[in-house]
Amino acid sequence: MEGFLHFNLQRANAFVLFLLFCTLILWFIRAARTRQDLFIRKIAGLNAIDEAVGRATELGRKVLYVPGISSIDENQTIASLAVLSHVARMTARYNTELDVPNKDPLTFASARETVKEAYIQEGRPDLYNDSIVHYVTYDQFAYTASVAGIMMRERPATNFLIGSFAAESLLLAETGQASGAIQIAGTAEIAQLPFFVCACDYTLIGEELYAAGAYLSRDPAMLGSIKGQDWTKALVGLAIIVGTLAATTGLFDLARLFRAR
Amino acid sequence: MFLRVQLPLLLTFLAGLIPIVAFFFTEKARLVKVPNDRLEKWMIIIAGFAIMLGVVNVVQGNIRKIERKGPGWHYAIFLLIGLVLPGSFGLLGAFNVGPFHGISPHADGSPSPFSFFVSYVFQPLQATMFSLLAFYVASAAFRAFRVRNLEATILLLAAVVVMLGRIPLGESLFAWIPGGKLALGTFTEWLMNNPNTAAQRGIMIGAALGAASLSLRVILGIERSYLGLEKD
Incomplete structure (x- = not known):
């Protein structure tokens, strides 16, 4: 009382x-x-996920998923993990290589569980290994350099840049664009949205990112x-x-x- | 089942509910403020332990890469050197072992081994990455401002006005018209404060409601895909 x-x-x-x-x-x-x-309007960026993973499968190249640079206490990261779960199910289903580099250690631990569970639920635990979701560094620009290096050296067919981003958003999106990958981005950071719109094929803007989990699950x-x-x-x-x-x-x-x- | 599903959902419920309740009470309500403060401290402690998990993962992954000699394996050597060397300098400096005294620059201005690494290796590398932004902004702007359709043309015109309105050249362009010196600058400010801010606020309101809705779904355990779980 x-x-x-x-x-x-x-x-x-x-x-x-x-x-x-x-x-x-x-x-x-x-x-x-x-x-x-219930009518929910179509979100082009989310509809394109299947096509983007399919493209990577056909080309025999990997899917790169960047869950942003924030920790798990950020809503955008939670929304990103919901999309990651869907992407991981698809890569498990089609036996496509998935790469999830992380900046934040808590996001890393959560992303690993998300991907592992997605592979188990898809009935392909044999395809899962711990190197799919890996930690890079806590430094923002060192992380950016590492992810940009993956984009240029390993040439993923599809890049997902979904979550909370800061100054590295344009560095990553432009590098991905230069590598020729199809790119789906999503963030609620107002300052970073124009960069993603310029450099990516599809962009989830603000509330679309938060709606992603619901939209994809159709629950x-x-x-x-x-x-x-x-x-x-x-x-x-x-x-x-x-x-x-x-x-x-x-x-x-x-x-x-x-x-x- | 309890450890994999119910327990994480229960913890999420409590961790989500406590800060919300605490927000609506003053500092005197210790019943809600104390658990909230504890929660924030626990978050920092857990993050501290989690970073060790990350370091172990980096070391394991890169050692594996060197052993297998896969593509780009030599980069892994540099990465491990970059992790171990400054890390050791920092640890030895913090405990004043041998010639490693402290982690900050010394009193005479000379750098400690750790601060030398930070000032002459780490910070220049960071600055290099950040400065690349200038080039990427140029290439992104080039792509965005191509006149392809009506919307792109409006964007191009608005961008040209804003860019000219924020440099001295923009002022001198219209200086020959009486009162025209500040016209472009004033129009730029109007563009930024009115149409631009209105659009930004629209996105912000949508995003804020989206975030609140997601939070509610997570707290109530409706949204559980972040745990890799499907619905009931």
Whole structure:
């Protein structure tokens, strides 16, 4: 009881919005479990994954998967591992070589489990070995140099650059482009998105990356959460329009309700 | 089954829920703040141990590569030297063993073996990689700004305006028009602050909601593909 007396009232607005968001998501997850006709728009970058892995299989070359440079406490990394799981299943199914170099040690440990489990679930544990997912270094540019070296020396047919990236995004994407690989990138880092759009064949922009796991699994519950998220976005859009009109006409200050403290 | 599925999902639930609850309480709510602080400390400790896992993997992988003499095996030798040499200098310096005193430069300004390696090998290599960005920006810009369709043409025009608006040449181009000296700069600022910021915020709002939705799926155990697991 003592803990609840210390509720931060300055964050009450955030709490109400948090509850509203959770309610919408959970309601749509529940609704999705009973309905099978949920429409989710096509995401070109995710549809291209099968084609990209197929290309590597046909060429007899490897698939390079870069899960970004952040640790596992970053949402983008978790989203990236969901895509990695799908890619690993495909490489296991088609007996295609997969290479996952890592910068962060916790991401490395998680990626290894993800890939191992994907090979087991695909019924090909014999194809898995520990060198598929390997650690490189904790230094950003040393990691970049190593991955760029893999791209130019070993010429993977397909490069996935999915996760959280910083200054190395363009170095990697341009090197991959020069090596002639088909490239699928995805990040929510605003500053890095233009680089990926310029240098990659497909780019998952922001929310598309977070939706990847749900989109690829086609699990109704997960797709329901995307639907709930879209409805929240519509409400946010409505609030922006109403807020803009109210501020322009001087009626009231709606932004005050949303101000973070 | 419990160790492989239920336990990771339970830990994920707790590790995800505690910081959310802590966010809505003041510092005085020790019931939620203490576990939250502990969680952050544990994360650092676990990451510290995990890096050892990474180092072991690097050593094992590269020794294997040298033994097999596969393609590019000689690079593995340099990598191991680069790992062992400065690592030993750092360790010996930290414990003041023999001629290795400290890891920082000495009081007289001379470098310790470790700081010598950092200043004259590691940092120049880092700077070299970073400076490559300039060339890659040029090649990416060349590809992006080719006039292929209407959108690419608008992008090209906007880029030319922004680039000219941020250099002295842009000012002098329109200086002959009364009040024109700052016109391009002002238009550049408008482009960056209005259409550009609006588009960025659209992506940011979508991404933030996407991240929150993903977090909820992970905390509730609906999204478990990061564990390599399928749905129930």
